[in-house]
Amino acid sequence: MSVTNTNVPEAIKPTDDCAVREVLDLVGDKWSVLIVVLLGRRTHRFSELHRAIEGISQRMLTLTLRALARDGLITRTPHATVPPRVDYELTDLGRTLLGPLRALDTWANTHREEIRAARRRHDQAS
Amino acid sequence: MSVTNTNVPEAIKPTDDCAVREVLDLVGDKWSVLIVVLLGRRTHRFSELHRAIEGISQRMLTLTLRALARDGLITRTPHATVPPRVDYELTDLGRTLLGPLRALDTWANTHREEIRAARRRHDQAS
């Protein structure tokens, strides 16, 4: 199913059939967008990401980076130095994702208060 | 942290500090975007959504609708008829989300093959 095309049958299957959900399967988890955004600014090494992202464990950083690399959004380049050093960088594909993410970012900043208000109203009423 | 503003310190906290992650906390789950997209076309009643969204359980449909209503993205209007009937509809706020979602949708459709290719390459290499 497409968000854009409205000339479609009623039914929706998650993942198979909804393009937006495919994106969420790529970067909808807890850490991926944070990494993509940081790498959107500049190349980072592993330890830099680890320090920059508050609260992430070494394990989750490794797993998330591996998944992003598999999907072609980032590259991993190890340097044979001592001590070892591994750089992570957005691919061209990864960079194209920054635009849509910016749209979401703008939306969130614009409507943040509206959402909080709705929540307060709802929680009050019940 | 903002995706747009690059004049910011290094560190990122998830949820608190990243606007994109806030959106993902609203609609990043398995079913929310599907519902938002369907309601973007027209008002639906509960049973219509249940039939339209392949694989969703009554329980998850109820929970997801409730969360979306709490965040002010949709409205719930029960009709005192027999048999009972409840309509769900996007709010103005909910409608403003369709734009950013469309951006993601377009991105996914454009780069779907690229991602599949990257994945094949990666899985081959290992």
Added chain:
DNA sequence: CAGCATCCTTCAAGATACTG
């Protein structure tokens, strides 16, 4: 019809300790 109440399973994610 539109749900709620329970029980159950699975998996994302965290904690901790170890290593090339």
Added chain:
DNA sequence: CAGTATCTTGAAGGATGCTG
């Protein structure tokens, strides 16, 4: 430094039966 290897837990989600 940049990871693995285990173990554990919490929350998301599913299955089923009941009800105003």
